[in-house]
Amino acid sequence: MPRNLSRTDVVIVGMGAAGGVAALPLTNAGLKVVGLEAGGWLSPRDFAPDELRNGARNWPQSVQKAASEAPTLRATTADQAVQGGHPMMNAVGGTSMHYWAQSWRLNPWDFQVVTATRERYGANRIPAGSTIEDWPFTYTELEPYYDKVEYAVGISGQAGNVQGNMNPAGNIFEGARSREYPMRPLRASPFTDLMGTAARNLGWNPFQGPAAITSELYDGRPPCQYHGFCNRGGCHVQAKGSTAFTVIPKAADTGNLEVVTFARVINIVTDNDGKVTGVDYIRGNETFFQPADAVLLASYAYENVRLLQLSKSRAFPNGLSNNAGQLGRHYMSHHQGSPVLALFDRDLHNWYGLPAQGVAIDEWADDNFDHADLDFIGGANLWVHTDRKPMGAAKMNTFGAVSSWGSDWKAFIMKNADRSNMSYIQKTTLPYEDNYLDLDPVVKDPLGFPVTRITARYRDNEKRIAAFSQDKMEQWYLEAGAIKVSKFGPGNAMGASTHAYGGTRMGLNSDTNVVNEWGFSHEAPNLGILGGSVMGNSGSRNPTLTVQALAWRTAEYLASNWRSVVG
């Protein structure tokens, strides 16, 4: 039997990008919060500028709980599911410890894809088999929460639309924001200047994208030092706005937050009325029951769905909040593959850059261009960035110029190690009827619980965006003086991703969605769900800021409507 702990107001399962943010409004409201985290505390000393450690040694993911329960993957039910790696890590702060920290708001179109598409192009343009719905609210509803997170976490960037006042130095396609970013954008570099100039020559509107990275002293944290190990590395000066260095310490300051590390939650407990009563977790070799009036599930898309599927009870025989059969449905991995690779005839000076120091083009994203004569909806944000480290540089593509070894190859990399660049193109990705997450019938974690099985693939809409956006990207590189350009294939199976969406989708219709417009279960009213798993489509940019804005909104709703939520 689990050891019973004393009751708390709220348990948050997972103290990462979403759970860490949710802790702040709850503890500020005076609620007692227990944050259960599968990993431990890390410090800036743990993030050495060491490419081998971060890459081949896969530190710190290699020792994590997540790695032991990586999902299996198959494109269709006809394929054999194979276990891959897990893209996320466990720690206080979660993967926000080492993410790229690009911190976008979704564009208004992403919230209203069905309605906006029908109005502009007629009824027949939603791709066949897609289960997409409008979000239960518009961009305007989420705007105040984007704003709160931007200031609490510390986002650097250039606004393009402040209360309708447009500034072409920023993204002119973004929704209106109530005020400027709290910090100016990260600095430019010779490469971002080169690409920015080329984009303007094409008549496009380049801008420096937003990042949860300090560009100046902010809230006691020093500015980014541009040392070049941001990608797959945490920050040695706390310039990266991981929740472990921003909102979690603030929540701890209230005295209302208890963080329990190395706690592996194995079950969300419900009573016969379908209300959540707390969670069971293992720490060391002991099992505990933590009673709570409300539970916020904030692990990750895969783990959120899996824990609910494993939490069976009399009220929920098919898994918690799954009486409508929607748990695991509407799953997506963001289409961010199919890059374009370019070779230049001059050094790009990218040794000391970072993924968030780059130039964005939004002309070909979302519905920012006319699709009347195209065979897809949505689009892609084009992004080029500075970031290069020596092992990766030496493994560069040789564009067919030489073989992959020997003296000719050596001469090639000596000349070209700092002359290539790979784009990052994030595409509108939609949910489809037979893309889903369930429990693998064979593969289990070391505790004996089945891991998640992903059955999902991209469809024509994503592949057509990929081809279209690659052409735009090629045009941009050539304008900037690239001497060779190479395109990668369109992708098929949706692999386990750092941008995973769906599985506990948010919507008004309880027959097709797991959580309501506030992020609480349609079936278990005091269970809130945080993370990309509530999002019904991806947008064409990184999800974390949206996940955090939604988390803040759900937590604030719980604090403001405590009696009605917990009953």
Next chain:
Amino acid sequence: MADNNNNDKTQSEQQATDQPSNPSRRNLLKGVGFVGAAALSTAATSNLIAADSPPGTGPAADSIVAREALEVLTALEAETLEAICDCLIPSDDNGPGAREARAVHYIDRSLASHNSEARHNYMIGLSAVNDYARQTGGMAFHQLGRDQQNATLRAVQNNNLDGFAPSSGGFFNMVRSHTIDGTFCDPYYGGNRDFVGWDMIRYPGIRLGASESDVAQGADLAPNHQSAYDHSTYTKMAQNMLGTPESRRKGGSDHA
């Protein structure tokens, strides 16, 4: 169920004692940083990112080589692999290559740590390379002339040979990748000796901060020849918390 919990326990309990479960901001910052974030001003940052050891290449080469063990590879395997690495990234008119970087030393050690799963494939693959060399050239791979060695490797790369795990092409790609790792990794891991790999591609070196002017100089920025672990904050005993510069330097470089 729960067969991994006993292993977890010691570690989690130890780490748990390092951290208050309900940390105040002050304690929390003490726990997460060698310098509390609140205390970090821009001035403190420039202090922080200044290298805390002068550029240098460590002890004399001879004293290291004399005391070095083969940790995983047999003597013949190491000789075979040395010859392969020399073909892949040759020492030539353009300067030193994988041999001078000591890529084989790196690979040997990596097979006892993060590449341990590849150990079997190396055993099988290096043996198959020598079998083929003897069949076609009458001697072990490392004894062949360079042209014959290159021809052998092309056959391995093109997946033409039997006796490899999982395939001869797969073996080639693995060895190529590890040879690059060993030539361009942080010198802490036993390769990239004297920074020959980083100099080869004009990587100006590990810095804890890069100014706009550093970036503008590109490859003209003078290489600083520093390992990540020349910066004491990443070593076992952080100099600015514990110990003396002398004790720190002992723990700081290649432990071979």
